[in-house]
Amino acid sequence: MVDQSQVEKVGIPTVTASSDQFTGLAKNTVKSLGLPDMAFVDVAHPMGMISLQEIRARADEAFPKIVQMATNWKPSATAVQKITPAYPAERIKFKGTYEALDKMFYDKGWSIGLPIIPPTPEKVAAMLKGTKRKPDEIVWAVPPRMGQLTVELVAAYGVMARCKPEHMPLLLAVVKALSNPDYDWRGNSTTTAPTNPVIIINGPILDELGIGYSTGALGGEMPVNISVGYFINLVGDIIGGSVPPEIDKSTHGSRGDLVAVVIGENEKLNPWKQSYAVEQGFKPTDNVLTAYSAYMGNINVDHTSVKGEELLNTMAAGLAGAASGVSACMTRFDRSYAVENAVRFAFLFLGPEHADTIYNDFRTKKSASEYLVKKTVLPLWMYAPARCKPPKEFGPYDANTPIPRFTGPEQIRIIVTGGPGKQSQIWPTFPSVTKPVSVLIEK
Amino acid sequence: MRRPFIARLFFAVVIGAGLLLPSVSIAKEQAQEWEIINPAGVVQIKQEQLAPRITTLERKTIVLRWNGKHNGDNFLNRIAELLKERVPSAKVIKLYEVDKSTNKISGNLAESTRIAQVIKGLGADIVIAAQTD
Numbered sequence: 356m357v358d359q360s361q362v363e364k365v366g367i368p369t370v371t372a373s374s375d376q377f378t379g380l381a382k383n384t385v386k387s388l389g390l391p392d393m394a395f396v397d398v399a400h401p402m403g404m405i406s407l408q409e410i411r412a413r414a415d416e417a418f419p420k421i422v423q424m425a426t427n428w429k430p431s432a433t434a435v436q437k438i439t440p441a442y443p444a445e446r447i448k449f450k451g452t453y454e455a456l457d458k459m460f461y462d463k464g465w466s467i468g469l470p471i472i473p474p475t476p477e478k479v480a481a482m483l484k485g486t487k488r489k490p491d492e493i494v495w496a497v498p499p500r501m502g503q504l505t506v507e508l509v510a511a512y513g514v515m516a517r518c519k520p521e522h523m524p525l526l527l528a529v530v531k532a533l534s535n536p537d538y539d540w541r542g543n544s545t546t547t548a549p550t551n552p553v554i555i556i557n558g559p560i561l562d563e564l565g566i567g568y569s570t571g572a573l574g575g576e577m578p579v580n581i582s583v584g585y586f587i588n589l590v591g592d593i594i595g596g597s598v599p600p601e602i603d604k605s606t607h608g609s610r611g612d613l614v615a616v617v618i619g620e621n622e623k624l625n626p627w628k629q630s631y632a633v634e635q636g637f638k639p640t641d642n643v644l645t646a647y648s649a650y651m652g653n654i655n656v657d658h659t660s661v662k663g664e665e666l667l668n669t670m671a672a673g674l675a676g677a678a679s680g681v682s683a684c685m686t687r688f689d690r691s692y693a694v695e696n697a698v699r700f701a702f703l704f705l706g707p708e709h710a711d712t713i714y715n716d717f718r719t720k721k722s723a724s725e726y727l728v729k730k731t732v733l734p735l736w737m738y739a740p741a742r743c744k745p746p747k748e749f750g751p752y753d754a755n756t757p758i759p760r761f762t763g764p765e766q767i768r769i770i771v772t773g774g775p776g777k778q779s780q781i782w783p784t785f786p787s788v789t790k791p792v793s794v795l796i797e798k
Numbered sequence: 799m800r801r802p803f804i805a806r807l808f809f810a811v812v813i814g815a816g817l818l819l820p821s822v823s824i825a826k827e828q829a830q831e832w833e834i835i836n837p838a839g840v841v842q843i844k845q846e847q848l849a850p851r852i853t854t855l856e857r858k859t860i861v862l863r864w865n866g867k868h869n870g871d872n873f874l875n876r877i878a879e880l881l882k883e884r885v886p887s888a889k890v891i892k893l894y895e896v897d898k899s900t901n902k903i904s905g906n907l908a909e910s911t912r913i914a915q916v917i918k919g920l921g922a923d924i925v926i927a928a929q930t931d
Contacts, residue, residue, distance in 0.1 A: 418877060788905075
């Protein structure tokens with residue numbers, strides 16, 4: 356709907372025929388973009404994945420309504436918006452036990468199902484001591500609701516998620532990365548897909564704050580990773596308003612949409628020595644986080660490959676099948692998202708043992724990625740219709756011709772993380788993400 | 799006989815009370831006065847104007863816009879047929895055929911603005927879009 360909203364703003368009226376399960380989200384999107392309403396025609400869901408005959412019948416049924424909305428529609432009158440300052444946040448009194456308070460938060464839509472630490476003014480003031488930024492600074496209007504996130508509220512959400520004052524620079528850097536247009540927060544927080552934020556952290560801050568990067572880094576007993584991950588989804592659902600079933604349309608959801616994926620790179624056990632952040636142009640002493648939105652990750656469990664090529668071959672199998680159905684062939688990183696250029700990069704979270712095996716035969720990460728580009732292929736019949744149209748220079752092909760998923764090494768990004776074991780993870784990106792966003796964590 | 803019975807009763811009461819103590823202490827979690835910060839924040843959105851509406855499709859340029867989702871083009875193809883049949887004076891442009899770079903959900907404002915400008919450049923009087931799922 357963002358696209359039709361822009362068309363309205365350049366002075367051209369629009370009518371949108373929308374699958375009726377998604378009109379609520381569409382109308383909410385329109386309002387969050389500052390338009391009072393737009394002309395919609397509800398069409399019976401589903402519209403996708405039905406036969407040509409069925410979709411044409413739906414068009415026949417919708418046509419009179421489309422003409423009506425095109426020529427005789429007026430927006431409903433909207434109330435004048437009351438302007439309330441974003442700072443200071445409202446203070447509320449409540450009498451009851453902790454359990455009652457926690458329930459009140461959930462009932463009001465101020466928590467997402469896990470217990471919260473009450474954001475009392477004292478605790479929030481203590482959190483604010485972790486940054487020099489002014490509490491009234493607005494750091495993000497969080498889509499889709501466009502709630503105004505101030506530094507004060509970053510501190511409040513930090514308290515709720517059990518963060519500590521020394522985490523404030525990290526939380527503010529997370530907000531900076533997620534709000535970058537390249538991340539496409541709106542699309543990622545409202546899609547039917549099980550997307551979740553992925554935050555990769557590099558630098559001395561890993562040990563300073565005790566951020567998990569070794570055994571079980573994405574599991575329990577990792578208080579900083581968990582608190583930061585919880586913070587992200589509190590922000591997304593509460594001030595951002597991305598709540599199922601009307602706005603967050605994720606068919607199944609995912610646990611990463613409850614506590615986001617936050618992981619450090621195991622820089623000490625990285626055989627290539629250069630961390631991901633250094634590869635992106637930062638200094639080894641910089642504290643850096645990288646954010647992107649991912650589809651659910653899958654796993655490579657390879658206990659038997661001895662050579663680097665053997666291990667990369669099994670890794671390629673997982674990469675090829677990651678985000679199946681939506682992924683396109685011969686994707687290009689330097690071109691923007693399109694149906695035939697979808698899921699343009701993925702991260703590999705290599706366990707250190709797997710990294711060592713690969714390093715023995717591939718002395719640079721780039722050479723490993725180049726090998727994977729060649730080996731990550733699917734026969735044409737395994738791509739969804741319309742997702743794979745090789746260019747002329749590819750040459751002749753038929754349904755059984757192996758066709759690569761990627762075209763360049765920059766599309767397969769490698770970090771080393773986790774502890775001992777023969778395990779790695781594959782995290783493909785959501786299609787509308789332009790690129791991973793790396794930002795400095797500024798103290 | 800009476801004295802041992804009273805003694806047993808006394809011990810039973812004491813032991814029973816002892817067993818109940820932990821649950822009594824849990825049940826005694828005191829309600830307290832809390833002051834908390836409302837985390838919902840406020841919403842401030844700059845209000846924008848809708849485009850002026852049209853009252854007829856006759857002799858208008860109608861641009862059909864597809865966001866790339868399955869069947870949206872098939873839906874709009876049928877709408878194009880119906881427009882040609884019912885409003886022959888209208889000019890119908892299938893954006894998804896004349897500029898395939900627009901067949902997408904833009905994902906960011908810059909791309910969205912670009913698509914809007916492409917449509918404006920075609921002299922559109924109205925856009926009919928399909929948002930399928």
